[in-house]
Amino acid sequence: MISLNVNRHNYEVDVDPDMPLLWVIRDVLGLTGTKYGCGVAQCGACTVHLNGEAVRSCVTKVKRAEGQKVITIEGLSEANNHPLQQAWAEIDVPQCGYCHSGQLMSAAVLLRENPHPTDEDIDDAMAGNICRCGTYLRIRKAIHIAAEMQQKGS
Numbered sequence: 001m002i003s004l005n006v007n008r009h010n011y012e013v014d015v016d017p018d019m020p021l022l023w024v025i026r027d028v029l030g031l032t033g034t035k036y037g038c039g040v041a042q043c044g045a046c047t048v049h050l051n052g053e054a055v056r057s058c059v060t061k062v063k064r065a066e067g068q069k070v071i072t073i074e075g076l077s078e079a080n081n082h083p084l085q086q087a088w089a090e091i092d093v094p095q096c097g098y099c100h101s102g103q104l105m106s107a108a109v110l111l112r113e114n115p116h117p118t119d120e121d122i123d124d125a126m127a128g129n130i131c132r133c134g135t136y137l138r139i140r141k142a143i144h145i146a147a148e149m150q151q152k153g154s
Contacts, residue, residue, distance in 0.1 A: 002066050006031070007075025017063035021055075022046045024062045025072055033073035033101045037130070044129030047102035048072050054109040073101035076108060083153070084108055087145035095133035103129050107143050115147060 004011045006029060013028050025031050025048065034057060037045030041056035048057045049071040050064070076082050084104050087093075094100045103126065110117060110125040117125070122140050131139065 002062055004062070004065055004070060005068070006070045007072060008069075013062070015062060017061065019062050020058050021048070021050075021060040021062050021065050021070070022057035024065075025057060025070075031072050031074050035098055035101055037099065037102070042128075042130070043099070044102040044106060045099050047105040047129070049105060049109065052109070052112070054106050071105075073104060076104060082108065083146035083149035084111070084142065086149065087142040090145060091138055091142055093135055093138040093142050095135055099129060099131045103131065103139055107139070107146070111143065111147055111150060115150060117143065117147060 001012045001014055002017060004013060004024070006025065011029060013024055015024055015028060022034060022036060025034050026036070034048055035045040036058060037043035039058050041059040044056065046056055046058040047054050049055070050060065051068045077085060084107050088100065088104065106126055106129050110122065114121055119140060122143050126139060
């Protein structure tokens with residue numbers, strides 16, 4: 001049994017310790033907001049937070065998450081009202097939407113670590129998240145809007 005804390009809830013899962021965290025999140029816990037993209041940590045669709053760090057859950061073994069705090073897109077905010085989620089909706093960032101849970105999770109770490117990012121900061125932080133629809137300019141704009149929202153909320 002492996003003890004996990006996912007989205008502030010404790011779970012005991014009976015899985016192979018080497019199973020990717022992504023499959024535990026999706027198939028065992030039923031939290032399907034985290035997406036499978038490439039399986040080799042290249043696209044970012046599976047990004048979750050592990051103790052506040054953005055990690056690719058497709059290559060993170062579940063045993064690494066034991067005793068850690070895991071946050072998925074479902075746990076980013078209680079009412080889906082995180083400034084990033086609001087900004088994403090405000091300017092209609094997604095087209096297909098498949099990559100956006102990973103985009104949001106990466107952007108959340110960026111804004112926590114750098115509440116006033118420049119375009120270059122955003123581009124650098126988000127470079128590992130691939131969007132096949134090419135909504136990169138809207139992603140950048142939404143991150144700036146969310147940063148302003150957080151600043152006004154402080």
